[in-house]
Amino acid sequence: MCGIVGYTGTREATPVLVEGLHRLEYRGYDSAGVAVLRRGKVGVTKTAGRVRDLRDRLAESPPNPATVGIAHTRWATHGEPSDRNAHPHLDTEGRIAVVHNGIIENAEQLRARLTARGVELVSETDTEALAHMIAAELAAADSLEDAVRAALRHVEGTYGLVVLDRTRPDELVVARNGSPIVLGVGDGEMFVASDVAALVHHTQRVVFLDDGELATVHPGGYRTSTLEARRTSKEPTTVELAADDYELGGHSDFMRKEMAEQPEAVARALRGRLDDRFATAHLGGLGLDPMALRAVRRVKFLGCGSAYYAGQMGATLVEELARIPADAEPASEFRYRDPVVDPDTLYVAISQSGETLDTLAAVQELRRKGGRVIGAVNVVGSAIARECGSGVFLHAGPEVSVASTKALTNMTVSFAMLALLLGRVRDLSAAAGLRVVTGLRALPERIEEVLADDERVREVAKRYAHARHMFFLGRVRGWPVAREGAQKLKEISYVHAEAYQAAELKHGPLALIDADMPSVVLVPDDDLLAKNIGTIEQIKARGGPVIAVTNAELPAGLADEVLRVPRGEPELDPILLTVPLQLLAYHIAAELGRDIDKPRNLAKSVTVE
Ligand code: F6R
Numbered sequence: 001m002c003g004i005v006g007y008t009g010t011r012e013a014t015p016v017l018v019e020g021l022h023r024l025e026y027r028g029y030d031s032a033g034v035a036v037l038r039r040g041k042v043g044v045t046k047t048a049g050r051v052r053d054l055r056d057r058l059a060e061s062p063p064n065p066a067t068v069g070i071a072h073t074r075w076a077t078h079g080e081p082s083d084r085n086a087h088p089h090l091d092t093e094g095r096i097a098v099v100h101n102g103i104i105e106n107a108e109q110l111r112a113r114l115t116a117r118g119v120e121l122v123s124e125t126d127t128e129a130l131a132h133m134i135a136a137e138l139a140a141a142d143s144l145e146d147a148v149r150a151a152l153r154h155v156e157g158t159y160g161l162v163v164l165d166r167t168r169p170d171e172l173v174v175a176r177n178g179s180p181i182v183l184g185v186g187d188g189e190m191f192v193a194s195d196v197a198a199l200v201h202h203t204q205r206v207v208f209l210d211d212g213e214l215a216t217v218h219p220g221g222y223r224t225s226t227l228e229a230r231r232t233s234k235e236p237t238t239v240e241l242a243a244d245d246y247e248l249g250g251h252s253d254f255m256r257k258e259m260a261e262q263p264e265a266v267a268r269a270l271r272g273r274l275d276d277r278f279a280t281a282h283l284g285g286l287g288l289d290p291m292a293l294r295a296v297r298r299v300k301f302l303g304c305g306s307a308y309y310a311g312q313m314g315a316t317l318v319e320e321l322a323r324i325p326a327d328a329e330p331a332s333e334f335r336y337r338d339p340v341v342d343p344d345t346l347y348v349a350i351s352q353s354g355e356t357l358d359t360l361a362a363v364q365e366l367r368r369k370g371g372r373v374i375g376a377v378n379v380v381g382s383a384i385a386r387e388c389g390s391g392v393f394l395h396a397g398p399e400v401s402v403a404s405t406k407a408l409t410n411m412t413v414s415f416a417m418l419a420l421l422l423g424r425v426r427d428l429s430a431a432a433g434l435r436v437v438t439g440l441r442a443l444p445e446r447i448e449e450v451l452a453d454d455e456r457v458r459e460v461a462k463r464y465a466h467a468r469h470m471f472f473l474g475r476v477r478g479w480p481v482a483r484e485g486a487q488k489l490k491e492i493s494y495v496h497a498e499a500y501q502a503a504e505l506k507h508g509p510l511a512l513i514d515a516d517m518p519s520v521v522l523v524p525d526d527d528l529l530a531k532n533i534g535t536i537e538q539i540k541a542r543g544g545p546v547i548a549v550t551n552a553e554l555p556a557g558l559a560d561e562v563l564r565v566p567r568g569e570p571e572l573d574p575i576l577l578t579v580p581l582q583l584l585a586y587h588i589a590a591e592l593g594r595d596i597d598k599p600r601n602l603a604k605s606v607t608v609e
Pocket residue numbers: 303304305306307308350351352353354355356359402403404405487488491604605606
């Protein structure tokens with residue numbers, strides 16, 4: 001969603017800011033803007049549309065050698081995407097410029113209060129109110145930081161924000177509550193961003209602000225404090241991300257690159273975590289000793305969208321390997337149903353970005369009620385990782401494409417290790433444990449084999465790309481895979497796809513089967529093989545085309561198309577079966593000419609409700 005970049009140093013700020021915005025484009029946005037400060041004047045350029053439109057607009061005015069500035073990509077919440085509503089926003093005098101991520105919940109009251117005082121608001125946004133409020137506090141404040149702090153006392157909601165003051169030529173003030181803000185420490189220059197992706201080209205030394213924290217940033221460094229004006233001390237940490245992690249590296253788009261990276265991403269997730277001697281996994285970040293692991297009586301996975309489906313795969317793995325009840329629930333619903341939080345349940349909050357507001361809110365609800373929650377998060381230093389405090393990092397590397405692929409795979413791989421660990425402190429035998437360890441270790445190579453079948457999947461995709469609807473069907477292990485397959489197709493191709501448990505078909509949806517309704521059926525070679533073959537026969541008998549995704553030998557001519565995956569340990573089949581569905585969605589979207597990395601209406605991290 002929205003992106004923030006700030007810079008203060010000795011370089012020309014505008015190119016640094018615009019390049020930073022480019023790197024945040026993947027998050028999804030609908031307008032962009034920049035404000036730079038030079039000789040006591042704040043110059044603002046903004047536009048509805050893409051960062052390239054902003055660049056074009058900037059090119060129309062004379063170059064501005066300013067060395068301090070702030071910039072933003074906006075994903076509309078209060079007011080339509082327009083030049084007027086784009087950030088940065090200014091106060092009436094043009095002294096204060098603000099960029100802001102998040103949502104000010106009492107914006108209506110704040111705006112009404114300002115209007116009553118005679119302030120003329122020029123946009124429909126919540127952010128503009130902040131600019132006026134900060135400006136109003138300046139008279140009584142000792143510093144810009146104090147003015148920001150005083151203004152924020154009236155604010156309810158979430159924010160990551162950066163403020164520029166016309167009278168302070170090289171200073172930025174930054175604040176965070178619920179929307180990530182990270183400082184990048186350079187040599188005689190400082191960067192600010194909502195996501196390290198915008199910084200790693202310049203520096204890998206970063207400082208993650210906590211909720212309720214502010215920072216004053218100038219070229220020589222930074223100081224941090226709380227909303228209550230208590231000093232905090234924050235040392236920079238080094239992020240292990242390289243600039244080219246965010247480059248296409250010869251691939252046509254990021255989804256393709258990230259699918260191709262899955263073997264190496266899985267190998268990274270497994271590294272140092274598999275134990276042959278005791279046929280188990282080591283997940284040191286969980287912070288749970290064997291006694292604590294044994295005390296877990298139930299596991300509940302919470303996540304949104306694909307992360308939720310990965311959680312469902314995780315729940316199946318835990319039930320199979322550890323024989324303790326497990327389930328998954330959409331994190332977006334959790335806090336609203338006044339959940340019964342059970343002290344013997346291990347809750348697992350799943351998130352690639354670590355920023356998804358609904359998942360973060362579920363974690364906060366759990367912690368408030370004394371639940372034990374661990375994170376399964378990709379982005380180190382993210383809000384969910386920090387709120388959980390313990391868990392398992394996914395090590396998928398940065399994921400830029402909106403459609404999650406490698407992170408999702410690493411979620412399921414991590415849950416297989418968690419299930420193995422929980423199983424091995426219970427009744428899972430060493431032989432069974434070793435079988436899973438061996439299966440996990442073989443995964444990178446097996447995923448490589450699935451990816452090598454790309455051309456075959458492309459041919460199938462071409463044949464079905466113009467279907468208006470598709471079913472995705474699976475049983476037990478195949479059911480979350482079907483859901484994920486339908487999700488991937490919907491989001492990047494805009495083809496309507498619905499997932500059903502295969503056995504549910506005959507209870508209603510079978511009425512929709514005809515020659516124009518292809519079904520993708522997941523057919524792992526497990527105890528339910530005969531049942532899945534029966535499902536395919538029922539569909540074929542009604543003239544429905546079938547694409548079977550399988551590691552079994554199916555009767556010749558049973559399905560119209562067969563996409564094969566290698567045979568592995570049956571419990572791990574969902575991981576391999578997911579990959580051809582990514583490829584299928586990808587090639588259908590490509591055939592339909594979609595913008596694969598940036599599907600319409602979607603954002604990479606959903607930091608609003
Ligand atoms: C689908 C997709 C989304 C995310 C969901 C949660 O491809 O990417 O459904 O899985 O928005 O995002 P994270 O994992 O960042 O919490």
